[in-house]
Amino acid sequence: MGYLQAVGYTLLGTSVTVFSSLYFERQLKQLSKRLMRYWPGRASKRTSAFNPRLRKALIFYRRYGFWGLMLLTPILIGLPVGTLLARRLGSSRARVAITVLAMALGWSSSSYFLALNGLAQLGY
Numbered sequence: 001m002g003y004l005q006a007v008g009y010t011l012l013g014t015s016v017t018v019f020s021s022l023y024f025e026r027q028l029k030q031l032s033k034r035l036m037r038y039w040p041g042r043a044s045k046r047t048s049a050f051n052p053r054l055r056k057a058l059i060f061y062r063r064y065g066f067w068g069l070m071l072l073t074p075i076l077i078g079l080p081v082g083t084l085l086a087r088r089l090g091s092s093r094a095r096v097a098i099t100v101l102a103m104a105l106g107w108s109s110s111s112y113f114l115a116l117n118g119l120a121q122l123g124y
Helices: 003-023 025-037 052-077 079-088 093-122
Strands: none
Touching: 003 025, 003 079, 003 093, 025 079, 052 079, 052 093, 079 093
């Protein structure tokens, strides 16, 4: 598979996931609120301005910022979770979509060249 095919397929999947996450953002937020009512050990059903579940994400966001979150979204955090976290923490939809696609392009390009050169060094 060539470079354009590998990166193109990766960006196709990334764009479908990111744009669908951004499009269904409101419905996903309502679904998570409904599901959290039935979560065991939840003390209260009322919602507050600060959500304790987002504490770790907020600490990471304050330490590394928007760019740190976007850098790790395609490989570690996951596209839907990273997209929704960035939106929840106040970033615009266009900024999130463009940045995630750019980071996915960077990660897929680097992994393609690492795989290509790594296999060539092994003798395959």
